[in-house]
Amino acid sequence: MTMIPLIMAVLIAGIASALFHLFVGDSVLELFAYWVAGSVGFLLGHWLGALYAVPLPTLGVVHIIPAVLGCLSGIAVANVLKV
Secondary structure, three states, rough: OOOOHHHHHHHHHHHHHHHHHHOOOHHHHHHHHHHHHHHHHHHHHHHHHHHHHOOOEOOEEEHHHHHHHHHHHHHHHHHOOOO
């Protein structure tokens, strides 16, 4: 197993959560919650994309489209739950 999906999850979820927090966030705690939820969603999306062999473009070994959709879904869930 490579570390590439984990590194990309941290980077892409960090960028997505920072942008989301810029527009709708209030506190630093929310930014952290968005980042964690985005990272988990990214990894879950990547895992599901690999498990079901989704025929979408990949970025190296990372199933990027399902992963980014998972990241955005995780951030949306964290926003709805107001963790």
